[in-house]
Amino acid sequence: MQITIIGTDLPGRDCPASRNFPGYTNIHVGVQRRGHPDELLGLQPADAASTTWTLDCKVTGTDIADLLGPHIQGPPGGRFIYLNWGSVEADGSFDGFRRAKVMLCDIPPAVFAEALNTHRLTATLGLTDAAGQPLCARVKPERISWSAG
Template sequence: MQADHSTNLQLILIVLSPPPGVDFAVQRGRDELVKPFLKTADAVSFAVTLTLGPSLADGSPNFRGPFAQGTPVDRFVYVNSGFYAGQMGTPWERRAKIKLADIPIALVESAVGNPNAAIEARIEGTMKDGGPVCASVRAPQISWQVVKRSD
């Protein structure tokens, strides 16, 4: 199935306050790693494109595309860190699951198909143990909003 423009959904993932010296990457498919488009001491940022297929049986969005991992009812995006992000010689081997079902439906509806809009996830990047974010990321460790590009 070829996605038409109206089903594209732009997602920006911003990992805030990442631990120093730890690399991050988003997983595409089974083993491809996508590096951040912006990396500073304060944040690591990724941009990915998802597509929306026909709604699921319960009416919820059907997230698809090479960045969408998991089953249709439990889709997520992996944010890998340390060894899983391709970094050698690090003690960290972690992946964070960004649950797509946690995106408020109103945000999905306002951003889907709009090339000037994206859903932005702001993710706390450091866990209590001082290591990179891992496991299923849920509020308050993540917040969602729609951002729009100005003309």
């Protein structure tokens, strides 16, 4: 199965400091490989109009808990995908400062059942929080749209 994540409404490459945010420049976002926080798939600048990542995963049963893959984190019943935010330094290194957690347990059961037939899941979400900063923490179900295709 493939999971495609479509990120829209990115916050911009530079986010100024605010009360609860120290501010960063040259911001990028990518998908974290399980167990390797510095190994990111599809690192994209945060001023892009949108971004898309496609992840391969294996379905070992008929439940969301049965999804496994190099970019899927967490235990059965708590699987998720990390979107890591950070500044890309002049030497090309990535200095991560926050992550968004896309919870697979929030996929509607009917969508997942259909995805078992299509072998594709698509998540669409805005990547800017209410304060205009990079989206972080657990992505609430109402902020993400899932489809089987």
